[in-house]
Amino acid sequence: MNCQDVSLxxxxxxxxxxxDVIRVREVEEHLKTCAQCxxxxxxxxxxxxxAQDGATYFSAPESLLSSIQAIGGEDVGPNKVLFDWGRWxxxxxxFASFGLAAAAIVFLLFPRGxxxxxxxxxxxxxxxSLQASHLYDVVSTDKHTVKPWFQGxxxxxxxxxxxxxxxxxxxxxxxxxxxxxxxxxLVYRHAxxxxxxxxxxxxxxxxxxxxxxxxxxHIVQWTEHSIRYWAVSDLDSQTLETFxxxxxxxxxx
Amino acid sequence: xxxxxxxxxxxxxxxxxxxxxxxxxxxxxAAVRAFQGIESYRGSDGKAWFLTIVRRSCHNLIRSKxxxxxxxxxxxxxxxxxxxxDPEQFVLREFEREQxxxxxxxxxxxxxxxxxxxxxxxxxxxxxxxxxEHPIGTVMSxxxxxxxxxxxxxxxxxxxxxx
Numbered sequence: 001m002n003c004q005d006v007s008l009x010x011x012x013x014x015x016x017x018x019x020d021v022i023r024v025r026e027v028e029e030h031l032k033t034c035a036q037c038x039x040x041x042x043x044x045x046x047x048x049x050x051a052q053d054g055a056t057y058f059s060a061p062e063s064l065l066s067s068i069q070a071i072g073g074e075d076v077g078p079n080k081v082l083f084d085w086g087r088w089x090x091x092x093x094x095f096a097s098f099g100l101a102a103a104a105i106v107f108l109l110f111p112r113g114x115x116x117x118x119x120x121x122x123x124x125x126x127x128x129s130l131q132a133s134h135l136y137d138v139v140s141t142d143k144h145t146v147k148p149w150f151q152g153x154x155x156x157x158x159x160x161x162x163x164x165x166x167x168x169x170x171x172x173x174x175x176x177x178x179x180x181x182x183x184x185x186l187v188y189r190h191a192x193x194x195x196x197x198x199x200x201x202x203x204x205x206x207x208x209x210x211x212x213x214x215x216x217x218h219i220v221q222w223t224e225h226s227i228r229y230w231a232v233s234d235l236d237s238q239t240l241e242t243f244x245x246x247x248x249x250x251x252x253x
Numbered sequence: 254x255x256x257x258x259x260x261x262x263x264x265x266x267x268x269x270x271x272x273x274x275x276x277x278x279x280x281x282x283a284a285v286r287a288f289q290g291i292e293s294y295r296g297s298d299g300k301a302w303f304l305t306i307v308r309r310s311c312h313n314l315i316r317s318k319x320x321x322x323x324x325x326x327x328x329x330x331x332x333x334x335x336x337x338x339d340p341e342q343f344v345l346r347e348f349e350r351e352q353x354x355x356x357x358x359x360x361x362x363x364x365x366x367x368x369x370x371x372x373x374x375x376x377x378x379x380x381x382x383x384x385x386e387h388p389i390g391t392v393m394s395x396x397x398x399x400x401x402x403x404x405x406x407x408x409x410x411x412x413x414x415x416x
Contacts, residue, residue, distance in 0.1 A: 011393065011396055011397050011400065012378075012393065015371070015378070015396075017377065017378050043404050043408055044400060044404070046404075046408060047400050047403050047404045047407065047408065048372060048400070050349065050353050050403070050407055051353060051357065051368055051372040051373075051403065052372045052373070053350075053353075054349055054350045054352070054353025054354065055353055055354060055357050055368075055369075055372065055373060056354065057260075057264055057373050058260075058263055058264045058267040058268070058276070059260045059263065059264070060259045060260050060262070060263035060280070061263075061273065061277070063277065064259070064263060064277045064280060064281070065259065067277075067281060068255060068256065068259060068280070068281065068284045069256070071281070071284055071285055071288060131254060131299075192289045192290060193289075234288070
């Protein structure tokens with residue numbers, strides 16, 4: 001190995017980017033006896049050190065962090081609303097005054113973080129599925145593949161409507177865990193938006209679709225035949241409600 | 254993938270665009286595109302993926318603001334004059350930092366971005382190749398060029414080597 005060869009390999013050498021141990025040894029052998037190349041190596045290392053120590057690492061300013069959070073709705077904790085009073089005042093819970101009193105009691109009993117907030121849970125699950133690129137364990141636009149896939153993994157097989165004709169193609173499904181229950185997550189797409197539909201059997205009074213939001217995401221939840229459903233997406237609430245209605249329409253016998 | 258890599262994204266954008274406002278704009282645009290295009294994320298390195306989008310966003314911003322500027326253009330007005338500044342006027346450390354900053358800033362973007370990703374983000378050649386959307390060979394040759402250029406600006410000319 002001559003100086004010219006070594007010269008070409010010096011960057012890879014200092015960056016530890018060789019996979020070939022033999023090359024590393026050849027470079028080192030040459031360096032042992034060649035002052036010129038040692039000189040070059042020293043200069044290279046000096047420049048690296050200067051760049052690493054001297055160049056500023058620009059961290060994102062607060063203003064950028066908050067505006068990104070507003071766009072993406074990722075929850076980073078400290079800014080979360082303390083308690084969603086609106087949830088307790090909705091008609092679904094009956095008397096508004098009773099709801100308020102109950103809310104007050106619950107608030108006292110459960111310090112922040114322990115209030116059973118399923119909306120936050122489904123939104124968190126939705127975000128996680130996008131973050132880890134773990135949207136589906138079974139990839140199929142065919143409901144006849146997705147539905148049986150759940151059998152044997154869950155003690156129920158959810159209805160999996162095919163809504164491609166309405167602009168909501170099915171992408172696949174995966175297992176999830178909501179409100180202490182194994183759940184099915186069905187993944188649909190509309191334009192560039194993902195929709196997770198969480199399906200949790202095992203109870204619940206029939207309830208027609210109710211919209212809500214959490215952390216910038218829209219949710220529509222309903223209960224039918226003792227199965228609870230949450231559709232979560234960053235889609236606008238109107239489109240999401242349309243989706244929910246179409247979903248329900250196909251699952252009705 | 255966006256929030257955990259926000260600092261990396263902003264750092265890259267700030268180096269490429271050279272001012273805070275443009276960098277914030279570019280990162281915001283990138284974040285929106287990342288959130289919308291999220292289905293195309295297939296488990297490759299999240300950081301490299303987001304930085305690819307940030308870099309493209311910077312590219313577009315430069316093209317729209319200064320259409321005559323090519324990515325490979327140097328910042329002509331920024332080439333530092335390093336003929337015997339008197340180091341005793343500054344704390345040596347501060348002086349070195351300033352020199353490094355000016356030298357790095359003067360690099361054309363196609364060399365600068367390699368230095369940022371390699372030396373400030375510690376990314377591997379393979380990851381860098383993914384971000385700049387060029388082959389590894391290109392990464393290696395540009396990195397070498399970038400370092401040589403910095404050497405010639407920052408170090409004595411006789412230590413620069415003849416590579």
